[in-house]
Amino acid sequence: MPKIANDPSRKTWITTTSDTDFPIQNIPFGVFLTPDDIITIGTRIGDTVIDLGALHQLGYFKNIPLTDDIFLQDTLNDFISDGQKTWRLVRNRIALLFAKENPELQEQKEHCQVVLFAIDEVEMQLPIQVGDFTDFYSSKEHATNVGSMFRDPENALLPNWTHLPVAYHGRSSSIISSGTAIHRPMGQIMPKNSTTPIFGASKYVDFELEMGFITTDANILGESISINEAEESIFGMVLLNDWSARDIQKWEYIPLGPFLSKNFATSISPWIITLDALQPFKCQGPDPIHEPLPYLQFSGKKSYDIQLEVAIQPPSQQETLVSKSNFKYLYWNMSQQLAHHTVNGCPVNSGDLMGSGTISGPTPDSYGSMLELTWKGENPLSLADGSTRRFIEDHDTVIMRGFCQNSETRIGFGEVKTELLPVFEKKNIKQEL
Ligand code: MN
Numbered sequence: 260m261p262k263i264a265n266d267p268s269r270k271t272w273i274t275t276t277s278d279t280d281f282p283i284q285n286i287p288f289g290v291f292l293t294p295d296d297i298i299t300i301g302t303r304i305g306d307t308v309i310d311l312g313a314l315h316q317l318g319y320f321k322n323i324p325l326t327d328d329i330f331l332q333d334t335l336n337d338f339i340s341d342g343q344k345t346w347r348l349v350r351n352r353i354a355l356l357f358a359k360e361n362p363e364l365q366e367q368k369e370h371c372q373v374v375l376f377a378i379d380e381v382e383m384q385l386p387i388q389v390g391d392f393t394d395f396y397s398s399k400e401h402a403t404n405v406g407s408m409f410r411d412p413e414n415a416l417l418p419n420w421t422h423l424p425v426a427y428h429g430r431s432s433s434i435i436s437s438g439t440a441i442h443r444p445m446g447q448i449m450p451k452n453s454t455t456p457i458f459g460a461s462k463y464v465d466f467e468l469e470m471g472f473i474t475t476d477a478n479i480l481g482e483s484i485s486i487n488e489a490e491e492s493i494f495g496m497v498l499l500n501d502w503s504a505r506d507i508q509k510w511e512y513i514p515l516g517p518f519l520s521k522n523f524a525t526s527i528s529p530w531i532i533t534l535d536a537l538q539p540f541k542c543q544g545p546d547p548i549h550e551p552l553p554y555l556q557f558s559g560k561k562s563y564d565i566q567l568e569v570a571i572q573p574p575s576q577q578e579t580l581v582s583k584s585n586f587k588y589l590y591w592n593m594s595q596q597l598a599h600h601t602v603n604g605c606p607v608n609s610g611d612l613m614g615s616g617t618i619s620g621p622t623p624d625s626y627g628s629m630l631e632l633t634w635k636g637e638n639p640l641s642l643a644d645g646s647t648r649r650f651i652e653d654h655d656t657v658i659m660r661g662f663c664q665n666s667e668t669r670i671g672f673g674e675v676k677t678e679l680l681p682v683f684e685k686k687n688i689k690q691e692l
Contacts, residue, residue, distance in 0.1 A: 262347065262535050264354035267667035271357045272365045273375075275305030280662055280671020283357055286350045287530035288335055288495070292382040300330040300338065302353055303530060306378045309353070313374045319356060319364065323348045334388040335531065336610040339475050339494045346494065346533060383529035385436040386497075387473060387610040392429040392525065393600060394469075394501060394614035396420075397591035399545065401619040404631045409509070421548045423555070424591035424599045426616075430522035434612065437675040441524040442683040443653060446507035460682045461504035461520075463636070463650045466657045467617040468569050468627030470586055471499040471527055472534075472593050474611045481604040486557045489594035492607070495531040498567075498659045498675040499614050502526065505630055505650070525614070528659075528675040536670050540564045540663040542587050551595075554602055561592040565661050565672075567618060569627070572656040576644040581632060584618050584625045586661070653681045 264286055271283040281287065281303045291301050291308060299312035312330035314320065325345070329338055338345070356364050364370060396402055399416070402425075406415030419425065435441070443464055447456045477492035478484050484492060501521065508520030544562035565586035572578035591599075593613070601607055617627040626632045629650050633639055636649035651657060656678045662671035 262351075262538060264347075264350040265536065265538060266354070267539075269354060270359040271304055272359050272361075273304040273307050273357055278669065279305045280669065280673050281305055281530075282668060282670070283354060284668050285532065285536050285670050286353050287532050287536070288338070289386050289530045290333060290335060290384040291529075292384060293376060294380050298333045298384065300332060300335060301381075303378070304357055308376045308378055308381050309357075310374050310376065311349075314356075314364075317370055317374070320349065320352060323352060325349075333384065334610065335386050335494075336388055339387070339473065340609040342475060343491055347535060350533065350535060383436060383438070385434065385527070386529055386531050387612070389431040389434050389612045390608050390610055392431045392434060392612045392614070393426050394429045394521070394616065395424050395426040395591065395596050396616040397424050397589045397596065398616055398619050398627070399590040400588065400621055401617040401627060401631065404619060404626065408630070408635055422551065424596045426596070426600070427516040429525065429614070431612070433522055434525045434527060435677075436529050437526060437673075437677065439526070440678040440680050441502060441526075442680050444504050444507065444519070444523040445682060446504060446519050447510055448506045449510040456510060461507055463505035463630075464679060465503045465505050465629045465650055466569065466659075467501035467503055468567055468582060468584060468619075468659055469499040469501050469615045469617055470565065470567075470661065471497050471612045471614050473497070473531055474597070474607045474609070474613065476609045477597070477607040478601050478604075480606050482601070482606075483554075483604060484597055484601045484607070486555060486594050486598035489597040490534060490561075492597065493534050493593060495533040496537065496672070497531055498528040498661050498672050499612075500526040500657060500659055500675055500677060501614055501617070502677075503628070503630075524677070526675050526677040527612070528672050530673050532670065532672055537563050537565070537663060539665060539668060540670065544587060544592050545590050554598055555595050557592075557594055561594045562587045562589065563663070565663050567627075568660045570658045570660075571642060571648060571651070572658060573642065573644055573646060573652070574654040576642070578656075578658060579640075579642040581640055582624065582626060584620045584627055586615070586618060588618060588620045588625075589615055651679050653679060655679055
């Protein structure tokens with residue numbers, strides 16, 4: 260099926276600006292709460308949010324085989340289960356419905372009133388119910404930096420790293436949408452020059468600049484997904500901040516990898532950008548250090564040129580850009596990750612989330628965590644308000660943004676924005692007699 264929704268020459272009758280992340284060529288999917296407190300699935304053009312549940316009820320998708328309530332859900336999981344053919348039919352239909360020359364909906368003013376909202380009027384929700392969350396470790400630069408700091412600069416990459424996409428199973432219960440604040444975690448920490456751990460608040464709370472991809476029901480128990488079919492099972496991508504407590508991590512991670520240092524919060528951006536919308540931005544990835552095993556070999560381009568930024572904003576201050584990176588730096592691409600994840604027959608379901616791992620680039624200003632940007636805190640960063648940061652402080656807000664840009668189109672991800680609050684304090688609710 261042609262991806263007509265990507266036509267760069269299409270214009271829309273919805274008001275947009277030339278620098279929007281959400282031109283009519285994007286057509287992302289998300290879940291939002293309307294001003295009347297109705298939860299619905301929607302898309303976005305410019306700063307206008309479109310209620311797909313209402314559009315479907317009004318009959319605008321009547322030629323597409325969809326169940327009546329497919330968009331009247333609080334998650335996208337069922338729609339994602341419908342598969343790539345349905346995603347394309349819906350995206351193509353939305354593209355035509357909002358095309359400048361099409362009067363079909365444009366002239367139905369009372370329909371427009373029910374279907375269209377300003378972005379400020381709605382409240383974005385977590386777009387998927389995540390059954391399983393896996394976090395990879397696929398940036399060579401990040402793995403090399405961390406290996407150099409904590410082990411040995413001469414042997415920074417462990418021997419398996421160049422042969423397989425290393426990952427761990429994360430936790431889905433603490434995956435949150437942009438705008439949800441988190442608390443500084445407590446945990447066990449081994450103080451420097453000590454032999455017994457203490458219990459306390461993490462002092463080294465960090466972000467990890469990542470992207471996540473979201474799958475459909477890809478395989479059944481025992482079945483694997485071949486690398487050249489893997490992209491058919493990927494619905495789309497989001498920005499992902501894999502919050503990390505470095506002091507807790509350093510003590511707990513041996514031998515099974517991170518646990519409580521990572522599972523207190525993972526923030527994602529609310530709009531899922533489809534893999535179809537990203538097709539114009541496919542590119543070559545890094546050259547392999549050596550040829551991988553056949554199930555990880557692929558033909559064609561499997562990387563994506565997505566520009567990424569991280570900013571820190573202290574309370575009531577302006578934000579400071581602290582890192583600029585790119586998704587294309589990743590050594591292992593999404594197809595390799597999914598082929599590897601399923602090569603043993605592990606089933607992947609609709610709404611599963613796979614994190615890329617911290618996306619660090621080759622230069623120090625492109626590192627994707629404070630751990631690397633400040634080199635374990637040795638070189639603090641200066642912020643615009645004159646303060647300095649080794650790690651993230653209480654009430655700082657971390658903002659990640661991402662976009663693709665060529666001479667014709669900009670496809671953006673919006674942002675994922677999270678404030679770090681102080682340690683959680685249990686409220687003493689005294690019963691009044
Ligand atoms: Mn991570």
